[in-house]
Each structure stands twice: as structure tokens, then as C-alpha cells.
Amino acid sequence: MRTKKLDSPGPVIISMVQNIGAPCVPVVKPGDYVQTGQLIADSDSFVSAPVYSSVTGKVLEERFILGINGNLEKTLVIEPEKNEILCEKIAPPVIETRAQLIEAVRKSGLVGLGGAGFPTHVKIGYDSEKFNVDTLIINGAECEPYITSDYREFMENSGDVIKGIKLIMKLCAIPHAIIGIEKNRPIAVKLMRELLETEKNIKVKPLPTNYPQGAEKVLIYNTTRRIVKEGQLPLSEGCLILNVSSVAFIARYAETGIPLISRRITIDGNIVNKPSNYLVPVGMTLGELMKKTDLRLQPDRIIFGGPMMGKSVYDLDTPVCKTTGAVLFFKDMPEYRATSCIRCGKCLRACSMNLMPTEFEKAYEMRDLKRLRKLRVNLCMECGSCSYICPAKRNLTERNKLAKDLLRKEL
Amino acid sequence: MSKFIVEPSPHIRGNNTTDKIMTRVLIALVPALVMSVYIFGIRALYLSIVCVGSCVIFEMLYRRLIKKETEIDPSPAVTGLLLAFCLPVTLPYYMAVIGCFIAIVVVKQLFGGLGQNFANPAITARIVLTLSFTAQMTYWAEPFHYRTGQEALDTVSSATSHGADALSGATPLALAEAGEQVPGLWDLFMGFHGGSFGETSGLALIIGFIFLVLTKVIRSVTPLAFVGTVALGALLAPGESVILHVFSGGLLIGAIFMATDYATTPVSIAGKFVFGVGCGLITLVIRFFSDMPEGVSFAILIMNILTFYIDKITFPKPFGMVRESFVFFKKNKEGKKE
Known part of the structure; x- marks a missing residue:
């Protein structure tokens, strides 16, 4: 099923905390009129990424909400208008050197789309004198049940994925790349293999379908047999790991200059009639998303992210953020009571x-x-x-x- | 405003439960029960029912006494059935009930109940019964005695007064020690020989073992290491029969059902291997050099006590862990600084 684009009819709530690192500070005030793709928040800190408006409309207010991590987050509430105007400042960036790439990625507002949300420019901006990175690992091992958004990235935007990989390999001078895909996605493995037939430096590695295959250290071990020591970064083993959606986004940004204002989200769960992927504007609230979803029953638990590591959400005003890979609706899941440990191991x-x-x-x-x-x-x-x-x-x-x-x- | 359930991740759980595991162990014991009824008569079934029933009742009473939630779970039934299998078919019922009390209340519940006991309840109860009622606990009925038309012994009196009754069949190991004719391979394998009623049939126990391994209840490493060690020892020792050592006594039931008890054995695979080999060695020592009959039971009990230490030395190395080398020197350095 192709990804469908969704628009938010109601106000979007854009959080200032979209990533690991420093929260952003709004650069627009309530009452301001913003266009799609316009910068609305930024931070001076290195480990952070700017936030752009995902809609065209008026900023209603600054509101504090309890985020899904349990912290109070500052948000901007924007009332969208019917006709969308793309911000005129948007232009394809000039990317010729590594420094320009890092700068452009920071400007794009990209954070790791796999779920952890680490700002990508920090990752690719590693100290190349300290770390001798020889392998770029593309994380396409979407190991959590239900989620298929990275799989759709392979299927729909395979050209962007390859362009992004080549761009990073060229500018960061990384000789090899490995794309890790779980074996339960044979079509994606086949497609990528066909497209990369002539490329000797980019390998596609089918991985066993085991959870947690997509975890950084597990993925590095299964693709390169290197073991990341405790307290060390993957860089110390010469590996740079990027999520497939992040890489494809970098390629798209280099072409169009449209910052990260929407992302692909899998909507699934045991009461969803047609599980599918949607391109959702960042800041769309759960309530709006639920209205657009074909649900059989009223859900009694809603999860942002996968069922294994995702977070329970209880407030329908909770907005989708850059790192939300899935929204799952469940009802009547089996409930268990904890009993004594029997040391089964x-x-x-x-x-x-x-x-x-x-x-x-x-x-x-x-x-x-x-x-x-x-x-x-x-x-x-x-x-x-x-x-x-x-x-x-x-x-x-x-x-x-x-x-x-x-x-x-x-x- | 609709209400939602909030909980820590993961939001989905596997459908395996403790009750399912215990039920599978019970299922794995059914072949042995069927064989024991076939070999030793209907009293084997009655004795099993008495043991299972009294174990379940003791568990419920104790939990009520200490005002813990009384949950119906199959784990005391497993203990009861295993204990029953370790008893001679002629044992008086009240002695079996005493054994159940020891297993459930003394060994299991006094140490904190399910998963907290350090020794296997069934094994410990068997040892206590053997030491307390030695005559009755080592009185082995002849296989198929119920077919001969004679009354299947009115236990206590007959067992003690008759002594070496015509009906009493010694265990194969005892026969071998006495230099007498031992049962053939087929009789050993099928269980047509003297012994505790549930432990004689190798065939039935091996069926149970295969079932448990296939349903992933137990790991095959402990039983294989245990039986393998005993077999190897018997092979190397002069004048000992490997088959006799493997198929007689409580070796198979001990290795398959008791040395794999979760609560009282090591958790890691390496630890399970060490445990199995240790059990095998102690069994060999007791069988070769001692007159005591309970080689397997004591071996498992002793290794149960060592489990804590085996766990300590065999804990798995975390992925990517950097071992603290020369801990000894480091400590000294820190000490000097202070």
C-alpha cells in the first residue's frame, strides 16, 4: 500500500523537544503568520536540530504539554489554513564539501528517523581524525512488530536511498556501505540488490528476522562482526549507522531544500481495519489522526512507536513528532499479572x-x-x-x- | 473523555506462562505414570493421586495460613507427582503424605514459595523419607506382582516382617552389587524391574524428555551432561555396565525432571552443563564407593546447594563487556591512595 499524505484540519501542536539534546527556543510569537517550511524554533546548542512549521497559518499560542517522555515540553500551536504556501526561503542547498553537508543536514532539521531521534548532523559530523570510519551501515532492519515505515521507504523511494548513501560516502570519504534488511522483507532485499548491481562498494545484507535486529550494536555485529565495547560509540569500530529514512531524506533535501516537516507513520493495531502508512505533518495531534483512521472499536490503549519500545499515550492532544514511527491502536490486549520468578533463565x-x-x-x-x-x-x-x-x-x-x-x- | 491504559513498554507479551510450563511438565510425566500402573498395578495411581492431592492441599493451607493470595497453580502438583514417582509402590499412604508435607511446607514454602527454594522439594522429601523409613522406602515390589494373584502386600507389616520376601525385587544396581543376575536390556529399558514406581521405565521418561525439549520447557544440556557423565564413568570403570547404570536407579527421572528444575539449578547454559557434570560425578562416587542407595538424590541435593556458586562463576559475559583485568592490583592501588 502506497503511503498516503494526510493533512491536519485542526491545529497542529509542534513541540520544541523533537530530539535528544537541547530543546529549541521559538523564534516566532503568538499571532505571527507562518508558512509551510518556515523556521519556527532553533537552538544555539550543537546537539539539537531546528524546527520548521509543517503548515501554513497563524501561531495561536505557546502551550506547555506533558510530553510522552513525561517531561513538560514547550509547544507552538498553529492553526492551519486551507491553501498551503511553501516558504519562499526554501531553496536547494549547495553541498560540495563535508562541512557543507553537515551544515545542510543541521539546517534541514533532520534527526534520526529510526526512533531515538539523535540529530543526524552530529552523527555525520564525527571527528574524522579521531575515528577512522570505513563502513556506513544503513539500518533498514525494522525489527519491531507492526512497523513498516522504513520498508515503504525502500519500496517507494529506493532512488533517494541510494543517492543519499552515495552522497554521504563521497563527502565523508567512507569506502564501504552495507544496507541491512531483515529477511522477512524479501522484496526490498531483491529491489535493492537489483538497483545496486553495478555498485561494488554498497552491499545489501539480509539479516535474520530477530528482534532486536535494528539495535545499533546488534546490527553492527550482524553486518560486520565487530563488537562495540561498552561505553564506546559505533564510530570507534569504524561504523557510522544511519536509518534508511534519514538517508533518503538527506538526498531529497539536497534536491529540494524542503526541511523535515512531515514523516511516514505506520498506523496499525488489532482494531485498525486497514493498516497502512501515512505521510503525517509533524505536530498533527493524535485526536486528528484517530479521526482519519478506520477503527473498528474505541481503543483502550494507544502507543506511539513500536509495541516493544513505544510509549503509551493517554492524551488525544499529544502531537506526532519527528521520531514517531508508528501509532498503534489496541483494544482488549491480554492482561497478565506478575507472578514469582521461577528462574527459568x-x-x-x-x-x-x-x-x-x-x-x-x-x-x-x-x-x-x-x-x-x-x-x-x-x-x-x-x-x-x-x-x-x-x-x-x-x-x-x-x-x-x-x-x-x-x-x-x-x- | 475516553480513558486509556498507560503502562511501561513492552506493550505485547509472549503467551507462555508459568502455568503452561508446569502443565507441560505434568503432561511429560503422564507416560511414566501409565507405565508405572502397567508395571506395578493400580496402587501406583492411587499413591500418585494421594501425593498430588496432599501437595496441592498443603500449598493452599500454608498460603492461607500466612495470608498470601491463594492461587491455584499446577506447580505443587508437579512436586507431588515427582515425589510419588520416587516412592516404592508399597509405601503406606501416610508416609507419602509426610513426604508431601516436607516437600511443600518445609522445603518450598518456608523458603519463600515458588522459585525461592534452594533445594528440589521432591528430592529432599525422598531423602528425608529414606532416612526416616528406610525399610519401607527400600522395599521394592517385583514388577507385575499384582498379576500373580497375591495381595500386593499390606505394606508396613509385610515389608518389615517378611524382609526378603519372595515378592520383593531388589533394584538392578543392588542385584549387580550382590553379584546376582541383572535384568536384560529390554527389561531395563521398558522398566520391568524393581525400583521406585515412576523411575523404572526409561522409555516413558525419555518420551517425557523429548516432549519437554520440543516444547522448550527444559534445555537438553543438563540431562545430557548428567547421564553422559555417569555413562562415561561406568564405561571407564572396570566391571561396570553402562546400560545398567543409565537405566536403573533414579538416574533418568533425576536427570530429566529434577536436575532441570528451574528454581534449584543454574540459569545459564554453561552453569547447567557444570551442574549436570557435577551431578554425574557425585552419583558415580556414591554408586561406586558407598552402600547408600540414593546416589542420584544426594548428587542433585548437593549440587542444588552449589547452584548459587555455579551461577556466580558462570554468569554470561555481557556483549562488548570490557573485563576488569587485574582487579586485585586495582583494589590495592585504591587502598593505598585512601
Whole structure:
């Protein structure tokens, strides 16, 4: 199913916190008239990305909302008008050197579209003297159930994906690239292989369909057999990882100069009649999205992101942000009650980091910081596999998060 | 305003539950139960029902006593059935009930209930019963005695007074030790020999083992390491029969159902291997050098106690972990600074 474009009839709520790093500061005031693609917020900090208006219309107010991460976020509420006017300042950027590429990517407002939302210009702006990066890994291993937005990127914008890869390889002087795609997407693997037949430096690597295949360290190991040491960046192993949608966006931005104002979102769940992908303007609220979705029943739980790592949303005014890859609607999911741990060890074997979630839980209950540190709770990436597999239905991932938080506070 | 459920991720869960796992173990024990009824008569079934029933009742009563939620779950039934399989078919019912009390209340619930006990309840109860009621616990009925028309022993009195009754069949290992004729391979494999009623039939237990491995309830590493070690030991030792050592005594039931008990064995694969080999070695030592009959039981109990330490030394290396080398020196340096 081709991606359909959605427009928001109601006001959009654009959060100033769209990425990991510093929040942005609005550069427009309530009452101002903004055009589509106009800069509305920016920050001086390096680890941040500017925010652009996704609609044409009047800024109604600055509003504080409780974001899905539980923090208070400043937002701009914009009332859209019927006819959309693209901001006249938009022009294709000049990208000839690496510095220009980094500058352009920052200006585009791009953050990692895979879900973590790390500003992409920080990633590609790595210190090339310190890190000898020889492999660009394209993360197309969309491992969470339900989500298909990256898969659609391969299918619909394969040209952009390849252009983006070549651009980054050329300007960052990275000799090799590997595209990792899970084996349950054979059409995407075949398509990319056909398109890249003549390219010797870009390889397509089909990966086993295992969750969490798309996790950074797992992906690096499965594509290059390199192991990222604890506390190190993938760069230290000579790998730069970018999400496939991010790469394709860079190629599109280099051509058109339209900043990141919309993104592809998978809408699915057990009460959605026609699961499909939509191009949704950043800031569209959940309520508006729900009106456009064909739901069988009234949902009782809504998730932003995948079912394994996504966040529960309870407020219909919660806006879609740059990192939202999916919106899932569920009703009457089986509810389980946690029972005693029977030490079956399934969580250990489910953990792709080889950690011991059941031991974390015990150490956390006793607030044993020394043991938590020794067991390397910090390596946990909160993928949710241990909670998923647990036959006693214990909330292991939740404990891991709490334990990590406890360690962070103690430091 | 509609209300939504908010919860930490993950939002979907696997459909495997503790109850399902325990039910699968019960299913895996059914072939052995059927064989035991066939070999030792209907009393094997009655004894199993008594054990399962009293284990479930003890569990419920205890939980009510300490005002914990009383949940009906199949885990005490597993303990009860396993304990029953470790008993001679002639054991008086009240002794079986005492065994169940020891297993459920003393060994399991006093240490915190499901998943918290450090020793296997069934094994420990069997050892306690053997030490308390040695005569009755080592009185082995002859296979198919119920067909001979004679009453299947009115247990206590007959077992003690008759001593070496015509009906009593010693276990193959005891026969071998006494230098007498041991049952043939077929009888050993099918379970047509003396012993605790659930543990004699290798065939039925191996069917259970295959079922448990296929349904991913247990890992095959512990049973294979355990039985493999015993087989290797018997092979290397002069004058010992490998087949006899593998198919007699409680080795198979111990290796398949008790050495794989989650709560009392190591969690990692490496730990499970160490546990299995350790059990095998202790079993060999007891069988070769001791007159005690309970080699497998003591081996598992001793390794249960060591589980904590095995877990400690075999904990899996986290992916990408940098080992703290020369911890000893580091500590000294820090100490000097302070």
C-alpha cells in the first residue's frame, strides 16, 4: 500500500523537544503568520536540530504539554489554513564539501528517523581524525512488530536511498556501505540488490528476522562482526549507522531544500481495519489522526512507536513528532499479572546483550548499586525482550529502566 | 473523555506462562505414570493421586495460613507427582503424605514459595523419607506382582516382617552389587524391574524428555551432561555396565525432571552443563564407593546447594563487556591512595 499524505484540519501542536539534546527556543510569537517550511524554533546548542512549521497559518499560542517522555515540553500551536504556501526561503542547498553537508543536514532539521531521534548532523559530523570510519551501515532492519515505515521507504523511494548513501560516502570519504534488511522483507532485499548491481562498494545484507535486529550494536555485529565495547560509540569500530529514512531524506533535501516537516507513520493495531502508512505533518495531534483512521472499536490503549519500545499515550492532544514511527491502536490486549520468578533463565537467553535481567531485578529491589554496576545494567538498551519472554510476566524491562535511572542519580 | 491504559513498554507479551510450563511438565510425566500402573498395578495411581492431592492441599493451607493470595497453580502438583514417582509402590499412604508435607511446607514454602527454594522439594522429601523409613522406602515390589494373584502386600507389616520376601525385587544396581543376575536390556529399558514406581521405565521418561525439549520447557544440556557423565564413568570403570547404570536407579527421572528444575539449578547454559557434570560425578562416587542407595538424590541435593556458586562463576559475559583485568592490583592501588 502506497503511503498516503494526510493533512491536519485542526491545529497542529509542534513541540520544541523533537530530539535528544537541547530543546529549541521559538523564534516566532503568538499571532505571527507562518508558512509551510518556515523556521519556527532553533537552538544555539550543537546537539539539537531546528524546527520548521509543517503548515501554513497563524501561531495561536505557546502551550506547555506533558510530553510522552513525561517531561513538560514547550509547544507552538498553529492553526492551519486551507491553501498551503511553501516558504519562499526554501531553496536547494549547495553541498560540495563535508562541512557543507553537515551544515545542510543541521539546517534541514533532520534527526534520526529510526526512533531515538539523535540529530543526524552530529552523527555525520564525527571527528574524522579521531575515528577512522570505513563502513556506513544503513539500518533498514525494522525489527519491531507492526512497523513498516522504513520498508515503504525502500519500496517507494529506493532512488533517494541510494543517492543519499552515495552522497554521504563521497563527502565523508567512507569506502564501504552495507544496507541491512531483515529477511522477512524479501522484496526490498531483491529491489535493492537489483538497483545496486553495478555498485561494488554498497552491499545489501539480509539479516535474520530477530528482534532486536535494528539495535545499533546488534546490527553492527550482524553486518560486520565487530563488537562495540561498552561505553564506546559505533564510530570507534569504524561504523557510522544511519536509518534508511534519514538517508533518503538527506538526498531529497539536497534536491529540494524542503526541511523535515512531515514523516511516514505506520498506523496499525488489532482494531485498525486497514493498516497502512501515512505521510503525517509533524505536530498533527493524535485526536486528528484517530479521526482519519478506520477503527473498528474505541481503543483502550494507544502507543506511539513500536509495541516493544513505544510509549503509551493517554492524551488525544499529544502531537506526532519527528521520531514517531508508528501509532498503534489496541483494544482488549491480554492482561497478565506478575507472578514469582521461577528462574527459568529465558530472559538471559532472550537478551541480545547477554545480560541477566532477573538478577538486575533482585539487585534493584535491594538497591545494590555495586551489583547493578557489576552486572552491567547500563548495557541494557530497554528493548523489552526480557519482559516479552518472561513466563511469570514480570516487568523486567521496567526494572532495568528504574535500575539505570537509580545508577544515574547516584553518580 | 475516553480513558486509556498507560503502562511501561513492552506493550505485547509472549503467551507462555508459568502455568503452561508446569502443565507441560505434568503432561511429560503422564507416560511414566501409565507405565508405572502397567508395571506395578493400580496402587501406583492411587499413591500418585494421594501425593498430588496432599501437595496441592498443603500449598493452599500454608498460603492461607500466612495470608498470601491463594492461587491455584499446577506447580505443587508437579512436586507431588515427582515425589510419588520416587516412592516404592508399597509405601503406606501416610508416609507419602509426610513426604508431601516436607516437600511443600518445609522445603518450598518456608523458603519463600515458588522459585525461592534452594533445594528440589521432591528430592529432599525422598531423602528425608529414606532416612526416616528406610525399610519401607527400600522395599521394592517385583514388577507385575499384582498379576500373580497375591495381595500386593499390606505394606508396613509385610515389608518389615517378611524382609526378603519372595515378592520383593531388589533394584538392578543392588542385584549387580550382590553379584546376582541383572535384568536384560529390554527389561531395563521398558522398566520391568524393581525400583521406585515412576523411575523404572526409561522409555516413558525419555518420551517425557523429548516432549519437554520440543516444547522448550527444559534445555537438553543438563540431562545430557548428567547421564553422559555417569555413562562415561561406568564405561571407564572396570566391571561396570553402562546400560545398567543409565537405566536403573533414579538416574533418568533425576536427570530429566529434577536436575532441570528451574528454581534449584543454574540459569545459564554453561552453569547447567557444570551442574549436570557435577551431578554425574557425585552419583558415580556414591554408586561406586558407598552402600547408600540414593546416589542420584544426594548428587542433585548437593549440587542444588552449589547452584548459587555455579551461577556466580558462570554468569554470561555481557556483549562488548570490557573485563576488569587485574582487579586485585586495582583494589590495592585504591587502598593505598585512601
